[in-house]
Amino acid sequence: LPCLLHLLTVQDVHHGNGTQEVFYSDPSVLYISLHRYDNGNFFPGSGHPSEVGASPGEGFNVNVGWMGGLNPPMGDAEYLAAFRAVVMPIAHEFSPDVVLVSAGFDAVEGHSSSLGGYKVTAKCFGFLTRQLMSLAGGKVVLALEGGHDLKAICDASEACVSALLGMEVEPLSQSVLDQKPCENAVLSLQKVIQIHGENTTCHVTSRTISNMTLRGLVALWKIHAVSAIASLSMGSLTSDR
Template identity: 60%
Template sequence: MGDVEYLAAFRTVVMPIANEFAPDVVLVSSGFDAVDGHAPPLGGYKLTAKCFGYLTRQLMALAGGRLVLALEGGHDLTAICDASEACVSALLGNELDPIPDEVLQQRPNANAVHSMEKVLEIQSKYWRSLQRSASTLGCSLSEALRRDADEAETVSAMASLSVANKHIGKRAEEEPMEEDAVM
């Protein structure tokens, strides 16, 4: 498990629920055992510090930016320092190191997708926002963002057509028509 799987879980489960819940403040117990550098018995995940910075930036969109990170774990000092630095940098509003294109283009592994499907199946009974997430579960982050942008563009276009039709109907009723002169 690495950046790709965490980004997918965040995109399809964590953020939709968090947005629907609309917290007043977000408290994060920042355990960095998942940062690359820990031995398998101590985590064995392969998350980069960049990913932790990106996830922190996502959480900052909640609760008007009221976000508290509390350092609580990790065993590899270098990994903890790198991840902490990325998170603090995000909190300060600094520009983050970009996530590599290969990560943005990669789809989450099958085991992660299967686990997230189970989570969505159970949690969608309680969180309506998750129903929409299922369609992009196995997508790469780039694919999912592209689909979201396409969907937003479609909704916007349909809304403008709806508004345009209302204005056309009102003009026909409200504006007097000039009568043709009789010859």
């Protein structure tokens, strides 16, 4: 049987430490987590970008660990930038057969600082879901895994399910689209790109993934990262999808 490639994204505000451990050496699962990290000072403390996987899964574990605390809290501009600079380029190159999302909604606005304190809108999560649906022929599975504020969970779940159903979703406002990600977010994304960019020598012996693919992935990623971070305008981030 051909091996299925899975993209697993963890969008909970906490690092997906258990899931990372399960697939750490598995190159057939590309794991990408976006989470509050703050030098390991936010629960559970793991998820540094240098946790890149172990051979033969080296390079297939991607941690976007946000730095800088709540100065300011990460929101739509920062999550859109992460998708543009890191998640979507690497995911398209990986070309998964199935996309699985750990849909934790504690990054949604409405959570206290100890529970994340981020300000991502429900609408933005719907938008991100639509982006993921451009992968794997639209085979996207969301598993509700987190969130502590009922209104935030309801609103974000509704936005994501609407996206999955192909319903017309309310567009993000122009002010959101024009907003640039904060400096701490740009630094966090640059760190991820720097670490994975240096990772080109890793040898991948997967059944279906060649070195070529991984190198291509990194090269492509760098190009996207440069254009995405250097000249970041959220309008340009959304116009090319």
